[in-house]
Amino acid sequence: MTDTSMFGRILSSNIRECVVGYRTSESAIPPFGSMVRIPVSHAQQPEIYGLVTDIQIEEDGFLRQLATNDQVSEEVMLDARANRNVPVVLRILFIGYLENGNISHLLPPCPPLTLDNIYKCTNAEITAFTSFGNFGYIRHILKVTNVPPGELLAAHISQAAKAQFADNHFGWTERAINEVIYLMRDNYADLLAILGAIGDADISLDGEEEEQE
Numbered sequence: 001m002t003d004t005s006m007f008g009r010i011l012s013s014n015i016r017e018c019v020v021g022y023r024t025s026e027s028a029i030p031p032f033g034s035m036v037r038i039p040v041s042h043a044q045q046p047e048i049y050g051l052v053t054d055i056q057i058e059e060d061g062f063l064r065q066l067a068t069n070d071q072v073s074e075e076v077m078l079d080a081r082a083n084r085n086v087p088v089v090l091r092i093l094f095i096g097y098l099e100n101g102n103i104s105h106l107l108p109p110c111p112p113l114t115l116d117n118i119y120k121c122t123n124a125e126i127t128a129f130t131s132f133g134n135f136g137y138i139r140h141i142l143k144v145t146n147v148p149p150g151e152l153l154a155a156h157i158s159q160a161a162k163a164q165f166a167d168n169h170f171g172w173t174e175r176a177i178n179e180v181i182y183l184m185r186d187n188y189a190d191l192l193a194i195l196g197a198i199g200d201a202d203i204s205l206d207g208e209e210e211e212q213e
Contacts (some may be wrong), residue, residue, distance in 0.1 A: 006117050007120060032152075051093050051156055139183065
């Protein structure tokens with residue numbers, strides 16, 4: 001049976017991140033900030049976890065012609081999106097790995113190989129990874145350079161908070177935000193920008209009230 005959580009294959013990688021080629025319907029593209037996993041194919045290597053940091057819809061010559069055409073029928077539009085190999089490229093930031101059943105928030109010891117499959121994380125995988133340790137993986141997010149780290153943190157915390165709340169892990173969101181404040185305590189300007197992005201994400205803290213009652 002096909003695993004529907006598989007959405008692409010590795011195009012290139014290094015010890016910090018990878019680039020993934022992807023083709024499917026627009027609604028199925030993993031959103032910005034979502035957690036993914038790479039069960040690498042070479043023996044005795046760990047399963048890598050990462051976050052989607054960029055989604056790029058690339059062009060080709062045919063698409064350029066369509067874009068400059070005054071009238072494009074709905075049938076041609078759907079055909080161009082669904083039936084042609086429209087290049088969709090995602091960038092993935094590595095935030096840790098799983099080896100021999102043990103989670104680590106360090107960078108993986110080796111990058112994945114080209115054409116390795118990549119999968120969307122389930123809620124159980126998200127809660128297991130983000131509940132482990134003391135939020136050590138957040139330091140990787142704060143060092144991201146291709147997007148504002150506050151935007152990435154807000155998207156990640158929003159997804160992880162929903163998974164944690166669904167698993168009755170109350171209080172996770174507040175602890176995660178407190179860890180961000182601690183790590184950024186010496187950089188007040190950037191901290192304000194990050195907290196502003198998290199605030200704009202409207203992340204619910206309802207679980208904390210239930211835990212305190």
